Amino acid sequence: MVVTRFAPSPTGFLHVGGLRTALYAYLFARQNKGKFILRIEDTDQKRFVEGSVESLQEVLKFFDLNWDEGPYFQSQRTELYRKFANQLLDEGKAYRCFCTEEDLEQMRADQTARKIAPKYDRRCRELNPEKMQAKLDAKVPFVIRQFIPYEEVTFTDLIRDEMRFHGRDVDDQVLIKSDGFPTYHLANVVDDHDMGITHVIRGEEWLPSTPKHIWLYRDLGWTPPTFAHLPLLLNPDRTKLSKRQGDVAAEDYIKKGYLKEAILNFIAFLGWNPGTEEELFTLDQLVERFSLDRVQKGGAVFNLEKLDWLNGHYMREKSPKDLAELIMPLLEREPWFSKNLLNDQFLTFVASVQTRMKSLNDGPAMLRPFLLENLDYNEALFLSEKMKVDKAMVALALEQALPALETLNDYTDDAIKECLTKVIEKMGVKNGQMLWPLRVALTNEEYSPGVFELLRVMGKELSLKRLRTALDKIKA
RNA sequence: GGUCCCAUCGUCUAACGGUUAGGACAACAGGUUUUCAUCCUGUAAAUCGGAGUUCGAUUCUCCGUGGGAUCACCA
Numbered sequence: 274m275v276v277t278r279f280a281p282s283p284t285g286f287l288h289v290g291g292l293r294t295a296l297y298a299y300l301f302a303r304q305n306k307g308k309f310i311l312r313i314e315d316t317d318q319k320r321f322v323e324g325s326v327e328s329l330q331e332v333l334k335f336f337d338l339n340w341d342e343g344p345y346f347q348s349q350r351t352e353l354y355r356k357f358a359n360q361l362l363d364e365g366k367a368y369r370c371f372c373t374e375e376d377l378e379q380m381r382a383d384q385t386a387r388k389i390a391p392k393y394d395r396r397c398r399e400l401n402p403e404k405m406q407a408k409l410d411a412k413v414p415f416v417i418r419q420f421i422p423y424e425e426v427t428f429t430d431l432i433r434d435e436m437r438f439h440g441r442d443v444d445d446q447v448l449i450k451s452d453g454f455p456t457y458h459l460a461n462v463v464d465d466h467d468m469g470i471t472h473v474i475r476g477e478e479w480l481p482s483t484p485k486h487i488w489l490y491r492d493l494g495w496t497p498p499t500f501a502h503l504p505l506l507l508n509p510d511r512t513k514l515s516k517r518q519g520d521v522a523a524e525d526y527i528k529k530g531y532l533k534e535a536i537l538n539f540i541a542f543l544g545w546n547p548g549t550e551e552e553l554f555t556l557d558q559l560v561e562r563f564s565l566d567r568v569q570k571g572g573a574v575f576n577l578e579k580l581d582w583l584n585g586h587y588m589r590e591k592s593p594k595d596l597a598e599l600i601m602p603l604l605e606r607e608p609w610f611s612k613n614l615l616n617d618q619f620l621t622f623v624a625s626v627q628t629r630m631k632s633l634n635d636g637p638a639m640l641r642p643f644l645l646e647n648l649d650y651n652e653a654l655f656l657s658e659k660m661k662v663d664k665a666m667v668a669l670a671l672e673q674a675l676p677a678l679e680t681l682n683d684y685t686d687d688a689i690k691e692c693l694t695k696v697i698e699k700m701g702v703k704n705g706q707m708l709w710p711l712r713v714a715l716t717n718e719e720y721s722p723g724v725f726e727l728l729r730v731m732g733k734e735l736s737l738k739r740l741r742t743a744l745d746k747i748k749a
Numbered sequence: 750g751g752u753c754c755c756a757u758c759g760u761c762u763a764a765c766g767g768u769u770a771g772g773a774c775a776a777c778a779g780g781u782u783u784u785c786a787u788c789c790u791g792u793a794a795a796u797c798g799g800a801g802u803u804c805g806a807u808u809c810u811c812c813g814u815g816g817g818a819u820c821a822c823c824a
Contacts, residue, residue: 381821543761660783
């Protein structure tokens with residue numbers, strides 16, 4: 274059975290790159306009817322961020338990336354790691370290192386000065402038994418290092434095929450830190466084996482440390498899982514996506530009002546495509562169609578333009594009811610909002626602004642003209658050079674439209690259009706000279722749905738009230 | 750610097766060694782339209798360079814160039 278995992282460290286928010294890794298691991302597990310495990314890699318107590326484990330889980334759930342097992346916490350499994358570290362120690366595949374931070378810094382400084390690649394010189398490996406015992410007795414803190422053999426290691430990456438590294442270039446990796454906690458490398462390997470992970474799907478930044486992991490599997494007598502190293506997500510300047518150059522937390526995009534469908538669809542296509550010209554995919558469709566061998570090798574620039582388009586698409590695709598439910602929490606945060614502003618027309622209001630919304634966050638502002646009791650008119654808005662509308666024209670348009678609409682009983686788009694067209698013809702003005710003032714009177718906005726639709730959606734009572742109020746204001 | 754990875758329109762990408770190098774987003778130009786959107790039509794836009802293999806390279810090989818990742822008691 275296929276078992277994948279997502280193994281973030283709780284050092285802050287969930288990175289969009291992390292989200293994509295989680296998504297791919299999830300898709301691969303689901304499509305193979307396998308298991309998806311969540312594991313928290315919290316072996317560095319210094320970098321732990323309060324609340325990050327909770328928010329990590331919330332975000333994954335928000336995107337419906339549900340895991341079958343976990344979350345497991347590495348900080349609760351330290352006994353296991355120590356056991357295997359000791360085993361390697363006994364077998365001579367690892368050794369204790371008593372070097373201090375200063376020793377190591379000094380060593381590295383010397384090496385860089387001599388233009389050699391910085392690498393641990395194994396001085397502690399040569400320590401004789403008496404000296405070693407003396408240090409242990411004196412309780413000198415030590416780390417456990419993995420002994421890296423001078424030989425080649427190869428493995429097959431699902432995305433990059435044959436990978437080849439040589440031990441001469443790899444440092445004797447620390448396995449257990451002096452505080453007794455394991456490093457990523459040890460904990461990761463032990464857990465992946467212990468949890469039966471069959472496919473390690475992770476970012477490309479892990480490629481260089483994979484040989485260490487392979488040697489660890491071998492020294493522990495285990496069969497390594499299959500690896501798939503995902504291409505990086507990039508800044509516009511093609512460096513690794515970073516906070517300096519924009520929002521990188523998945524939450525940021527939720528807060529910006531992007532739909533989960535859009536974010537998921539967008540992120541799935543950064544590095545993968547189905548090989549056809551289809552590009553609109555739901556999570557379920559992705560489960561069906563995803564494949565690791567269609568994953569790209571090169572990094573992908575995290576460019577929001579496509580996300581905006583996808584978001585608009587999914588916004589328009591929603592039913593007004595679903596959309597209204599998503600907007601509601603945002604509406605409730607508005608200072609002007611109160612529950613009794615809602616009436617049975619609400620869904621029609623939502624429907625009328627739907628094609629205009631770029632994100633959920635546009636909702637409150639676009640709905641406000643429909644919901645507010647009184648608009649605080651901005652007189653300058655009524656005037657439009659382009660529409661050839663001056664103050665006198667505004668007053669005239671409103672004065673002429675009002676009585677016509679008052680006598681109109683059939684308040685449908687067509688009837689309203691016919692009614693106003695007659696007035697316009699009689700006045701001998703241009704459409705815009707009538708419709709622009711009406712639109713501003715109805716919404717106090719520069720952009721809005723069409724006037725006929727506006728009138729119908731608002732209803733006779735509210736719309737006429739708006740027109741009268743506006744007329745009073747303009748005449749005052 | 751060592752090691753490793755990568756390379757098609759601005760961006761995401763497609764193309765059994767044979768295509769007028771395709772699509773989408775963005776851009777631009779039109780159409781629909783009272784505004785803004787939506788919607789429709791169209792235009793422009795790419796194989797990093799050089800060798801080699803081949804009847805034929807975007808595709809395979811080598812070299813170069815460019816970009817990136819990584820070299821911690823962080824993950």
